[in-house]
Amino acid sequence: MEAQKKYYLQLADNALILSHRLSEYSSHGPFLEEDLANTNVALDLIGIAESILEQTAKIDGKGLTGDDLAYRRGEHEFYNCLLVEQPNTDFAFIMVRQFLTDAFHFYFYSELTKSKDKFLSAIAFKSLKEITYHLRRSSEWLIRLGDGTQLANDKTQHAVNTLWKYSNEFFTENEVDIEMKKSGVGVDLKEVKSLWSQKVNEIFFMAHLKIPENDFQLTGGKQGNHTEYMGYILTEMQFLPSKYPDAKW
Amino acid sequence: MEIVAPSTEQLLADFESKINAEIKIEPRDWMPEEYRQNLIRQMSQHAHSEVIGMQPEGNWITRAPSLRSKKILLAKIQDEGGHGLYLYSAAETLGVSREQFIQALHEGKAKYASVFNYPALNWADMGAIGWLVDGAAITNQVSLQRTSYGPYSRAMVKICKEESFHQRQGYEIMWRMMEGTKDQQQMAQDALNRWWWPALMMFGPHDSDSPHSTLAMKWKIKRESNDQLREKFINKTIPQAELIGLKVPDQNLQLLEDETYKHGDINWDEFWAVVKGNGPCNQQRLEHHIRAHKEGAWVRETAIASAKKHNI
Structure with missing residues (x-):
């Protein structure tokens, strides 16, 4: 039960926090069409997060709601990977973060369609339609950024160099991942990693981008230990429910 | 056979007869230069x-208090874009x-609705903007569905459908807050107090002081006058406010015998000050747009460079 709940939260929180970061970018896009595409992805992701959080609250059986889980948990109770909470430094950072996550989501949710958990399998099927588009968009952008002007290539390579150290946490198995995989609910992250690496190599090759030689990796989000950014995200996101705990919105 | 080009008088007569017959003017049709300029000004404004209006609402996306409200706000802002x-x-x-339109905006040559130069200060502002600002906009836009220029008219039909959702979601936020705690009710009333007059100003100066209106009405770019539209909005909105326990901040408001309302004086000094750039957020809104556009230059350039390489 606890493992299942935490597994659900890992998935929901990745979507919720990345959606939040994207929503910060509204009205900041390089042109209108891209501003809208960005918001669209934010909307898809919050939709995924909402479905999973509501289901989590339901199986938890303590009378909580999806909103309670989003707006009333403390930082240590969020289990998203560190990558998704990284800031919108510039469009290159946004798109590299997006591509690395989209590729993970795509292969992860593709595997999750085979889950013995009917809810997870159904949400995976539903989400894949959107995630397929997300991955196509961010892959195309990575190529435009890497294979266009030298300035854009430099900026994007800088984003890759900075963000790469957060990319392996998606595939770092914790006890919950292992337990869920054994019971046929969760997916084999090694399998997902192998497909993800292939995709990353393919797109990086086309975009003239390099994987950093220093393969040092940071993890912690999946255990509730976050970067300094997370506190600010939650302070802002949870501001109204925290300040007015009795209010219904 | 000799082809004789029609005279300007004849072209103008044909143009005006189309207008009178409610036939839409299309891009390839001849049109008087003043008609074109009037449309360029109005449509670009x-x-x-729509685009600058994304900013005051964008100010609250990251603080939207529930998953549902955040989704709705994201979708609404996306609609506006x-x-x-x-x-x-x-x-x-x-x-x-x-x-060119963006350049004119950045150079201060093109305007946008002054109402977006007011700040969005609490969550109820998301309600007030939807209910009042979109409500005022839709009053104008319903009328513009019949505007004489075809592309504008067709854009309006599509836009009106979405704007009516926006207005309803704004009213729903206000209604929920008025059903809520004392703090929420105060937020809702505070938002109404701050947005009511700017919403009335959205219809523009009184008809007697509206410089662009005469020709625009003659050529059916505008179908109803500023004052007519403002009255429609007021008569529709006041009962909605009363229904949920909100008080419109107009001490001189009068209910007339025919069940319509007469509003108090609008502060036109404030209106013109904001139009001329001296509103609470004029500089902030424009600078934000300019900054985002500048920061995006390298992205647009690489997109073009990449497309050229791949012959797209």
């Missing part, structure tokens, strides 16, 4: 308003590019 896109595209049929 409308497009810029989409309206901007249709309108820029429709306006481009008049021979001006989007880049």
Whole structure:
């Protein structure tokens, strides 16, 4: 039960926090069409997060709601990977973060369609339609950024160099991942990693981008230990429910 | 056979007979230069308003208090941007590019709705903007569905459908807050107090002081006058406010015998000050747009460079 709940939260929180970061970018896009595409992805992701959080609250059986889980948990109770909470430094950072996550989501949710958990399998099927588009968009952008002007290539390579150290946490198995995989609910992250690496190599090759030689990796989000950014995200996101705990919105 | 070009008088007569017969003017049709300029001004102002209007609401996306409200706000802001896109595209049929429209905005030559120069200070502002600002906009836009320029008219039909959702979601926020705690009720009343007058000002100066109105009415770009539309909005909105326990901040408001309302004096000094750039957020809104556009330059350049390489 606890493992299942935490597994659900890992998935929901990745979507919720990345959606939040994207929503910060509204009205900041390089042109209108891209501003809208960005918001669209934010909307898809919050939709995924909402479905999973509501289901989590339901199986938890303590009378909580999806909103309670989003707006009333403390930082240590969020289990998203560190990558998704990284800031919108510039469009290159946004798109590299997006591509690395989209590729993970795509292969992860593709595997999750085979889950013995009917809810997870159904949400995976539903989400894949959107995630397929997300991955196509961010892959195309990575190529435009890497294979266009030298300035854009430099900026994007800088984003890759900075963000790469957060990319392996998606595939770092914790006890919950292992337990869920054994019971046929969760997916084999090694399998997902192998497909993800292939995709990353393919797109990086086309975009003239390099994987950093220093393969040092940071993890912690999946255990509730976050970067300094997370506190600010939650302070802002949870501001109204925290300040007015009795209010219904 | 000798082909004789029609005279300007004849072209104008044909144009006006189409207008009178309610036949839409299309991009390839002859039109008087003043008609074109009037449309360029109005449509670009409308497009810029949609886009700048994303900012005050964007100020609250990250603080939206529930998953549902955050989704709705994201979708609404996305709609507004989409309206901007249709309108820029429709306006481009008049021979001006989007880049030129944006340049005119940045140089202060093109305006956007002054109402977006007011700040969004609490969550109820998301309700007030939807209910009042979109409500005022839709009152105007319903009328513009019958505007004489085809591309503008068709854009309006699509936009109106979405705007009516926006207005309802705004009213729903206000209604929920008025059903809520004392703090929420105060937020809702505070938002109404701050947005009521700017919403009334959205219809523009009184008819007697509206410089662009005469020709625009004659050529059916505008179908109803500023004052007529403002009255419609007031008569529709006041009962909605009363229904949920909100008080419209107009001490001189009178209910007339025919069940319509007479509003108190609008502060036109404030209106003109904001139009001329001296509102609470004029500088902030424009600088934000300019900054985002500048920061995006390298992204647009690489997209073009990449497309050229791949012959797209």
